[in-house]
Amino acid sequence: MNLFNLRRPQPSLDDLTVEPASVQCDNPSSECLMPSVERPRQIFVRGQGSWLWDSDDRAYLDFTQGGAANSLGHSPSALVNAISAQSQALINPGFGLHNRAQLTLAERLCQSTGSDQAYLLNSGTEACEAAIKLARKWGQLHRGGASRIITASGSCHGHGFAAMSASDCQNNRFEPQLPGFSRIPFNDLPALHAAVDARTVAIMLEPIQSEAGVIPATEHYLKGVERLCRELGILLILDEVQTGVGRCGTLLAEQTYGVRADITVLGKGLGGGVPVAALLARGTACCFAPGELHGTHHGNALMSAAGLAVLGSVLDHGFLEHVRESAQHLREGLARLANRYGHGELRGQGLLWGLTLSDDSADAVVKAALYEGLLLNAPQANCLRFTPALTVSKANIDEMLLRLTRAFSRVRTAQLQCRKGIAV
Numbered sequence: 001m002n003l004f005n006l007r008r009p010q011p012s013l014d015d016l017t018v019e020p021a022s023v024q025c026d027n028p029s030s031e032c033l034m035p036s037v038e039r040p041r042q043i044f045v046r047g048q049g050s051w052l053w054d055s056d057d058r059a060y061l062d063f064t065q066g067g068a069a070n071s072l073g074h075s076p077s078a079l080v081n082a083i084s085a086q087s088q089a090l091i092n093p094g095f096g097l098h099n100r101a102q103l104t105l106a107e108r109l110c111q112s113t114g115s116d117q118a119y120l121l122n123s124g125t126e127a128c129e130a131a132i133k134l135a136r137k138w139g140q141l142h143r144g145g146a147s148r149i150i151t152a153s154g155s156c157h158g159h160g161f162a163a164m165s166a167s168d169c170q171n172n173r174f175e176p177q178l179p180g181f182s183r184i185p186f187n188d189l190p191a192l193h194a195a196v197d198a199r200t201v202a203i204m205l206e207p208i209q210s211e212a213g214v215i216p217a218t219e220h221y222l223k224g225v226e227r228l229c230r231e232l233g234i235l236l237i238l239d240e241v242q243t244g245v246g247r248c249g250t251l252l253a254e255q256t257y258g259v260r261a262d263i264t265v266l267g268k269g270l271g272g273g274v275p276v277a278a279l280l281a282r283g284t285a286c287c288f289a290p291g292e293l294h295g296t297h298h299g300n301a302l303m304s305a306a307g308l309a310v311l312g313s314v315l316d317h318g319f320l321e322h323v324r325e326s327a328q329h330l331r332e333g334l335a336r337l338a339n340r341y342g343h344g345e346l347r348g349q350g351l352l353w354g355l356t357l358s359d360d361s362a363d364a365v366v367k368a369a370l371y372e373g374l375l376l377n378a379p380q381a382n383c384l385r386f387t388p389a390l391t392v393s394k395a396n397i398d399e400m401l402l403r404l405t406r407a408f409s410r411v412r413t414a415q416l417q418c419r420k421g422i423a424v
Ligand code: PLP
Pocket: 067, 123, 124, 125, 126, 128, 156, 157, 158, 159, 206, 210, 211, 239, 240, 241, 242, 267, 268
C-alpha cells in the first residue's frame, strides 16, 4: 500500500499547480526579489549528494542539480574541504596577481583536455563571449579580418549581448541582436556549407543542444563540421558548458564524437555549483594578448580551488566509468517508463537525457514530480530533462523512476478527470 497516496487527496490538473501549503511562517518572503524564472514556493536549506531538503524538512530527490552545475551532487566533501581550506588561506588576491589555485587549474585543464591555454571566468555566458572575442581576434590575425560566427538554431550560448546574438534558446526580446552572427538549422550540413563565406571566422555549436530539448549532434554532422572547418581554415568552437566535465561519460563530449575543437567553453559542472567557467584554446587560437581579457573575479583563488576539486574528482580512477554505468541504468529505466506510458523519443548521452512526452504536459509532470519529492526540469513544453549528479547511485535512479511513475500517474489521472469534467 502506498501510504503517501493515502495522505493526499486525488489531484486535478489545477491541483498540480498548487504546492503543499505547509511553508513555515518564519521563512523570508520572496516579495523583495525581482522576478526572473517561475520558482516553486519551497525554500531549500540543506543538500547532500542527490538529495535536497526544504525548510519543512521534506526531502527531494534532485535530478536537475542546478541545471547540471552540481556535478558532484550537493555539498560533496571534496568540494567542501577544498573551498574551506582555500577560504582560510586566501580567497581573492586580486585579478592583477597570480594565485596558486588559478595556475594549477589552468595547467590541469590543459593537460587533461589536450589544450594549449586556458582562462578562467565566472559563468558560461562570459566564457562564450570570450570565445567569440577570441575567434574574432584570430580572424584579424589569420583570416583577413573575418568576424562572422555561424551558430545553429536551438543553441543556447548564454545571456549576454554577444552570447544571446549567437543563441535563440530563450526569450531574448530585450536583447539587441548584434550583427556578425548567422544562424542555420542544427544537424544540417548542406545548410552549413551554403552559409559559410569569406567573412566567416568560426562555427560555434553545442555537441548536444540541451535547452532545445537535449538534441545531440549526429556524428556525421559534427565530423562534417570539423572537416569543413579544416578545409576552409576557420575555427571550430564547441560550447561544452552543459556537456563538458564528465557529463557525457567522457571529460569532453568532443571525445565521444572523435573531433577536436579549436576553442572550447566549459562552465556549469566545472565548479560543482560554485560559479567558475573556462575558455580553452588550441594551436593558433591561443592569440589573446595581455590586456584583452579582464574581470574582477576571473581566476579568483576560491573559485579556482572549487574547479580543481571537481576536476580532480572527475579525473579520479573509475569516476567516468561510474558515470557511463549509471548512464546506462538511467537510459534503460527511462526507456521502460516511456514505453509503459506511451511517451516518445529518449535522447542524450551520459547523464544528460531528454524524454519527449506524448503531449505538452512537461510542466504538469514537473509540478507533479515536485509533489512526489522529485526535482526535474522541462526545457520544452513536451520534454523532460534529467541531469542528475555524476555521482548518482543506481538506488537513486530506481527511486527517481518510482517517483516519476507516480508523477506520470497523477498527470494521467488529472487529465482524465479534466476530460470527464468537460464531457459532463
Ligand atoms: N552555454 C550553454 C550550452 C548553456 O546551456 C548555458 C546555460 O544554460 C550557457 C552557455 C550560459 O551559462 P551561464 O548560465 O553559466 O552563464
